[in-house]
Amino acid sequence: MIRTRAHLAFFAFGWTVVAVVLSLVLSFTALGFAPSLRNAIVAMAVPAIVTPFVSLLSGRMMMRLHRMSQKLQHAVDHDALTSTVTRQYFFDKLQSLDGETSSTILLIDIDQFRDINDSHGHYVGDIVLRETAHRLINNTRRDDLVARFGCEEFIVLLPDTTPKDALHVAERMRATVARTPIRTSISKIPVTVSIGIGHLGPDSDCKVAMQEADDALYAAKTAGCNLVKSAA
Template identity: 45%
Template structure:
């Protein structure tokens, strides 16, 4: 049986699994396929011959009109992915609500329809890429979580040494380029070995977790607080001169010393020694800055512990 080519073309356009509609230069609809009808609830009879904006006033009018006009002027294809603009039409999708998207995610193609080398209309296709977008978002979220785990200390949940040193290097580079202030504090818990020996390593781990949580609650959002190793911790203070850093050091010391840690019905008193250093001319690297803070920390210990000392 011979079927007219035009009939086959019409059938394909009606049955394809993506949206197809055609616009003239004034944004009037010339054709509207079944996909567009099913997802918009509007038949071709309702839409054809009218401005697209009459039925879809929520469309990004300026952006879309410029896109269509560029195709008329240049005579070349244009595209828009869901990553650039998640959707053009607010169509419902059939994915689970746990996917985290409100509307069908869409890739759009804008194709010039030529007649005698002149663009007479623009064909727009709408592809449903909701599943792809959800999978990609889930993948990105998983990667972000893995990265966060890689940057965190397993016991305390704060930054680990590797991440802290990366932030320190970046901040030191910024300071070298633009100047200003930056300081570093190092502190560790006094006589922590005695806590482990007297109460056990399980209690010692709890003390570390509680202390890290208490300190994390008093530092600024722009600061980087990390576990440097064992019972030693570090705090990076961007845009902070040494005097201000030492006030932070005292705040941390008091936060730790003022409230014993309650573990399994036992009250464990904890104190800390803190050393601080600040970037300045003559400090050739961030490693030297850390060494200076470390020297100040050991000076605090030699002076009797439970105190803060600045490197001068």
């Protein structure tokens, strides 16, 4: 696949060499003997001049198609508002875990989000959603996954993570969101999140881990919000 200018140059050079060799072979075959130096030069010159332009043009088209395909795939896999991945992408990745290591699921809910929408409007609510997602993503590793799970809910997959480490991550996320009010066009809005933790051990059921996270989140909400609760 042609992805960079270096790939494009190599693609053009490779096809030029192939075209020149084929032209010489066809000249030799057509004449039945080795062509003269003049004929050989002509046989090489034509493909050497024409092929780079044709291959560069086709290569650029392939690059554009590849970039368009990447953008389309990104749009399919990501939530347009928060830039987190979609539920479908999240669960596809969850199902693909090797099952040999312990992983953790964090179910996160923005506290009193409906009140924010009712008091300030959906435009401000969107800003809160976007900034909250940004803060969550900034507290994850490269292999972790943050998804938009519902209107004001997010779900996080922490592969190869112990319950103890997951608790530290969840507490850091909670503190990061609560530490600084979110600046909007109307005012600075204090925002907190409640987090429930479910554990996915080797050969355990994803549905069980999801239910654990959901029950833990409910416990965090009923205990007063802005809390982290674990199923363990």
